[in-house]
Amino acid sequence: xxxxxxxxxxxxxxxxxxxxxxxxxxxxxxxxxxxxxxxxxxxxxxxxxxxxxxxxxxxxxxxxxxxxxxxxxxxxxxxxxxxxxxxxxxxxxxxxxxxxxxxxxxxxxxxxxxxxxxxxxxxxxxxxxxxxxxxxxxxxxxxxxxxxxxxxxxxxxxxxxxxxxxxxxxxxxxxxxxxxxxxxxxxxxxxxxxxxxxxxxxxxxxxxxxxxxxxxxxxxxxxxxxxxxxxxxxxxxxxxxxxxxxxxxxxxxxxxxxxxxxxxxxxxxxxxx
Amino acid sequence: xxxxxxxxxxxxxxxxxxxxxxxxxxxxxxxxxxxxxxxxxxxxxxxxxxxxxxxxxxxxxxxxxxxxxxxxxxxxxxxxxxxxxxxxxxxxxxxxxxxxxxxxxxxxxxxxxxxxxxxxxxxxxxxxxxxxxxxxxxxxxxxxxxxxxxxxxxxxxxxxxxxxxxxxxxxxxxxxxxxxxxxxxxxxxxxxxxxxxxxxxxxxxxxxxxxxxxxxxxxxxxxxxxxxxxxxxxxxxxxxxxxxxxxxxxxxxxxxxxxxxxxxxxxxxxxxxxxxxxxxxxxxxxxxxxxxxxxxxxxxxxxxxxxxxxxxxxxxx
Numbered sequence: 001x002x003x004x005x006x007x008x009x010x011x012x013x014x015x016x017x018x019x020x021x022x023x024x025x026x027x028x029x030x031x032x033x034x035x036x037x038x039x040x041x042x043x044x045x046x047x048x049x050x051x052x053x054x055x056x057x058x059x060x061x062x063x064x065x066x067x068x069x070x071x072x073x074x075x076x077x078x079x080x081x082x083x084x085x086x087x088x089x090x091x092x093x094x095x096x097x098x099x100x101x102x103x104x105x106x107x108x109x110x111x112x113x114x115x116x117x118x119x120x121x122x123x124x125x126x127x128x129x130x131x132x133x134x135x136x137x138x139x140x141x142x143x144x145x146x147x148x149x150x151x152x153x154x155x156x157x158x159x160x161x162x163x164x165x166x167x168x169x170x171x172x173x174x175x176x177x178x179x180x181x182x183x184x185x186x187x188x189x190x191x192x193x194x195x196x197x198x199x200x201x202x203x204x205x206x207x208x209x210x211x212x213x214x215x216x217x218x219x220x221x222x223x224x225x226x227x228x229x230x231x232x233x234x235x236x237x238x239x240x241x242x243x244x245x246x247x248x249x250x251x252x253x254x255x256x257x258x259x260x261x262x263x264x265x266x267x268x269x270x271x272x273x
Numbered sequence: 274x275x276x277x278x279x280x281x282x283x284x285x286x287x288x289x290x291x292x293x294x295x296x297x298x299x300x301x302x303x304x305x306x307x308x309x310x311x312x313x314x315x316x317x318x319x320x321x322x323x324x325x326x327x328x329x330x331x332x333x334x335x336x337x338x339x340x341x342x343x344x345x346x347x348x349x350x351x352x353x354x355x356x357x358x359x360x361x362x363x364x365x366x367x368x369x370x371x372x373x374x375x376x377x378x379x380x381x382x383x384x385x386x387x388x389x390x391x392x393x394x395x396x397x398x399x400x401x402x403x404x405x406x407x408x409x410x411x412x413x414x415x416x417x418x419x420x421x422x423x424x425x426x427x428x429x430x431x432x433x434x435x436x437x438x439x440x441x442x443x444x445x446x447x448x449x450x451x452x453x454x455x456x457x458x459x460x461x462x463x464x465x466x467x468x469x470x471x472x473x474x475x476x477x478x479x480x481x482x483x484x485x486x487x488x489x490x491x492x493x494x495x496x497x498x499x500x501x502x503x504x505x506x507x508x509x510x511x512x513x514x515x516x517x518x519x520x521x522x523x524x525x526x527x528x529x530x531x532x533x534x535x536x537x538x539x540x541x542x543x544x545x546x547x548x549x550x551x552x553x554x555x556x557x558x559x560x561x562x563x564x565x566x567x568x569x570x571x572x573x574x575x576x577x578x579x580x581x582x583x584x585x586x587x588x589x590x
């Protein structure tokens with residue numbers, strides 16, 4: 001078989017028949033999200049990253065809820081003081097996870113390897129994101145002694161607690177998507193970290209009462225509401241009160257999808273440089 | 274198996290690859306040569322679907338890289354420059370990942386990994402992290418990844434760069450073993466590699482092809498083709514006389530590289546138009562009573578041809 005006949009086959013009549021096959025193959029290749037997910041998630045645990053992160057996360061959540069949150073002094077059987085600090089912990093801990101997601105691939109030269117394996121870009125983006133999200137989920141799940149404690153000491157509303165866990169997990173996903181997108185812009189992990197912290201800080205404080213009061217000083221209520229509606233803080237607070245509003249779920253879901261889409265575009269645009 | 278048509282890549286105003294076309298058939302090993310920055314890696318990155326071409330296309334194993342890059346990636350084994358691999362992983366977990374991505378599962382996966390590991394001799398290091406491996410082992414991990422799915426088309430960017438002579442020999446041996454069943458492209462700026470493994474050579478300079486032909490043809494382009502390296506012992510004949518006598522042979526162009534020591538002279542006799550001159554040189558030696566200690570006919574010097582072809586277009590950029 002000569003190269004010329006192969007080319008003609010590919011170009012000529014074979015195309016019409018090959019088109020659905022190619023479509024199916026492309027669809028099937030999305031299943032390579034799985035191997036990417038596995039590799040990424042296992043990657044956290046072969047280095048000290050996972051253990052350092054989990055220990056610090058558990059330590060600081062505990063410290064904040066018992067010391068600053070006056071967990072015992074309040075005399076209430078709930079996890080409010082615990083969850084109230086999550087946005088601020090995530091602000092620094094999530095960028096520490098997300099900063100390496102693409103920056104490291106670019107630095108190591110493995111980006112070229114990853115993108116010349118038969119992995120469609122959406123599968124690579126989703127695999128990385130889901131692994132990072134699952135990892136924060138594991139860290140979050142390991143705070144279960146807090147939940148046991150509060151159930152032992154009193155009689156909390158466990159529905160509210162579950163809602164707050166869901167809210168916290170969604171918020172972590174939002175931060176991660178933003179961070180993963182920013183990580184694709186640079187080879188330098190420190191830059192990725194700092195920019196992500198700043199971006200996430202913006203997303204957080206747009207719903208913080210002093211900021212809202214400040215905006216209210218010169219803009220009308222609709223503007224205040226619009227800005228606040230972009231805030232992680234407002235959304236998270238309403239969920240952690242036990243109100244799972246479909247709009248809040250859509251907000252986090254679409255924010256994640258949007259940033260992952262942008263992530264794919266950035267990787268595509270920057271890969272030659 | 275590979276057809277590259279008018280492939281072009283521009284980065285802003287700079288044209289890295291400018292209308293490159295060539296084909297590679299099964300059984301061929303194509304040496305892709307050129308000075309650093311000539312566009313070798315960029316061409317390979319386009320053929321393997323990493324970079325989108327600015328113009329032209331490549332058809333690999335029957336799939337157009339622009340219309341169906343995924344099919345090309347499935348069909349090709351690619352070793353990027355420097356053989357990148359995840360440093361935190363072990364060869365075992367890395368190859369497992371690559372095999373899964375290639376759609377291998379269960380017994381088939383284990384068997385294929387075992388075959389490849391044996392082939393590139395990775396047995397002893399499967400559980401060490403890749404960052405702790407020597408350069409030679411890292412390269413083998415990259416090679417194992419590239420041949421894991423037994424691809425018909427194998428593309429390697431500087432597969433032997435930075436290896437010691439023994440490791441180079443091993444890699445070349447591996448390429449020679451695989452050659453009859455595959456279409457192989459390897460880039461290099463080491464000319465001995467072309468002689469050692471390639472059936473064909475393409476030289477690229479400043480993004481354009483300046484030579485495409487069989488490796489021996491390339492050598493034959495050298496002015497040293499059929500030159501005679503001669504060592505003679507004389508009884509006090511000065512080197513100048515020797516050079517004058519040899520130069521007076523009609524088919525000789527020039528005599529170079531004269532080294533004399535204790536009446537033993539060594540020189541290279543360069544013919545006009547690459548014609549065979551060994552008989553004339555031998556006769557001249559006999560006539561003058563020089564005792565010939567060694568006489569060797571050169572095939573031609575690749576580095577010489579390479580320099581000619583890549584410097585003539587206005588010098589090295």
